[in-house]
Amino acid sequence: MTAAALPARSSWLRRLNPITKLAWMIAGVATALVTYDPTVLAAISVLVLVLAASAGVASPLARAMLAFAPLAASILLVQVLAPAFCRPSCSVAATVGPLTLYAEGVAHGLVLVARLLTIELVAFLAILTTRAPDVLASLTRLGVPSSVAFAATMTLQLVPLLRRELRIVLDAQRARGLRTAGPTALVRALVPVIVASVERAQQLSISIDARGFGSSRPRTSYRAVPLTRGDVLGAALGLVAAVVGFVLGLTRWGPDTVTWPALPAWVAIAVLAVSVAGFAWAIVRALAFAARA
């Protein structure tokens, strides 16, 4: 969640109460999780993209999806080459050398990828249009203890902090002639980072205590996130939609209820090619990252 990096443009989606957004996010994820019907998935995705465009976060959203390309490629590759199920038997779509591509496998892989992307689109739309402090303020308003909200705040700060510490420690290790690439180097660097984190946590707990945190007095909230009846109603509707979507997904949009048109051979081969390319690119990037470390 970005606390301050959002562009200044305001849209209704951004101003929408975080709790309401959270509820509808759950609705989208719950539905996509169990749905096999590509039409339903496409509908949800298109809706998300339209909302994203209206809120001005279309390009960050697209970039975030790119991060899932390696995962999508792996899923696709596995499903195309070795589908997990075949009932009663799978029809062959094409053969490429020694590899047999099954139509059901290709279809199944595409659906899995579609589900993954839909879930990520819904989740990231919520994340990109909500400021973390607002979420925490809303949760506190609902009665979540302030210590939980504080822990969540600290966790959000943790990743960039740890990354910075890790870089310094790796520099120090390199200065002592130690290798700084590979998993062993990372593990060895973790010790000073963890010790530093523990020490910082101890000092921080003393600091916040000295600032009155954790007293029995009722705590007020600086960031007033208004919670109107409309918001509560919207959130309730979102949760209802989550249940409805989940049930429909299980019953009406499951794998057995979806019929697939016969896939031409070239489609199967194209899918194989794309998934291999994506997978290879992911491996190359991982190796480059490991070598650079």
Next chain:
Amino acid sequence: MTPLVAVDGLTVRYPGGASPALDDVSFTAGAGEVVGVVGATGAGRSTLLRALLGIVPRLVPADVTGSVRVAGLDPRTTGVADLARVAAIVLDDPETQLSQLTVEEELAFGLENLGTQPADMRHRVAQMLDAAGLAAFVSRNPQELSGGEQQRLAVACALVVRPRLLLLDEPVANLDPRSGHAVLELATALARDAGATVLIATNDVDLLASYASRLLVLGGGRVLADNDAGRAWANVAAHPGWMAPPAIAGLAARVDPGAPWLPSTVAEATRWLGVERGAADP
């Protein structure tokens, strides 16, 4: 008129410590004073400041005897929020003090803990942002600020709750001189406006010279001297084993051995040497 800070016979012993960290320390400080707490490493400066807030023994286990009163409250028995209303501390490392996602929320954090009304909070946060010169950073993540800016923020956070006692424990240890001056200038100026008492514990006695008119010199857990700065440094110069005085006071001690009062800033030194710039002496 009871003094704001009254310490009497304070002795602090950490578990496993060979000798006490503080040994029969007594002193008082009144409203509006700026007192420097100096001494070599291990003299007990940090321990003293932490005892004033009750951090020792509430959060850091130690055996504490003697009496401590801050605005009439005993830090050992007073509740967290009650003492936080009265006294605040700034530490040496901003990373151990800043935890929120934006600068304005960091400022509001202490006020939230004390149950301040939202309208009042907004007003005070806005006012402090201006006073501390941090208005440009209002929505930025505190982690993105420079070390000096972070310490100014830490000082602002301490003062926004309008404490009567402000404690600074090595506030400039990791800062360059310019940022150090900015931090101490901000702390003492805002405290003066609010009539608060300031205690500054630091190794950087050259920097401190411009801000503290009174010094508490500690050594081995004991109070070695408790005077206005000039006399305290004369005392220090007369006891080479205690600690090193500021450069200018050290020079003055060599120029005039045995002097009962030593200057520690350039301005004081020029006056002391009787060579006011531009002063015509007929």
Next chain:
Amino acid sequence: MTARVELRGVSYTYPGAPRPAVAAVSASVDAGEVLAVVGESGSGKSTLARLIAGLLRPDAGSVRLGGTDLRGLRPRDIAGRAGIVFQHPNHQLLTSSVRDELALGPRNLGLDADAVAARVAGTARAFRLAGVLDEHPYRLALPVRRRVAVAAIVAMRPPVLVLDEPTAGLDAAEIADLVAWIRVASGGTGPDADPSASAAAPMPVSVIVVTHDLRFAGSIADRLLVLRGGSVAAHGSASALLADVDALAAAGLEPPPLVRLAEALRIDPALGVAGPGDAIVDAVRAHRGAG
């Protein structure tokens, strides 16, 4: 001489930064010399330290240690030629005992077990760590931890030693201690130099100290490199530059306290660089008598 450091037109920009952190910096340090790199916060001092230690590769220009361009060396080889000690000792304490900490570097340089043990013993003696060899580094007080961090690098006998803000958090006595160690490490002799400490540094090394404490710089440095906005604002003899109030002001720096006092009294500012020595005491007395 393998300890000579030469920077020629070194530039470096952090990825994504709008301006270079270091721009066309040229300087040199000879064996046995101590160079203090000073400048405002953000002037590029720490970046320059990392470039000299080989942790960063310059975008332009070259860093040569002992005549060899660092660009052609593997990280492991650089570690033997330049050692760097960072501001926060915790980041550099990688093992669970001071002994292991001192042994880590020499071992990685390929020394055999006997040689490593000799290095550990010699360095521990020179840095007064013999009593804490079996302690866990994190249990030690800050000044001792910093000594361990410096000692761990010195144990590798690098011809070039880089120290980044070594005085942060230290009191005056500890800083005086540090001054003595630096003199020992650089191969010079100070009045308090421990004769047995010569075992720690058999040959003179180049020492580069990044600091914002000009008083400390005055007590330790032979040469001064003043940075401003990533470029060299002044470069020369430390005693001359630290007394040059105008040059320092142009770089946003205030001279050490005694230099400022000397200037206010209109006596030679150079007298104030090294601390309250006889020369400045006499000059001040004379001035007082006359005033």
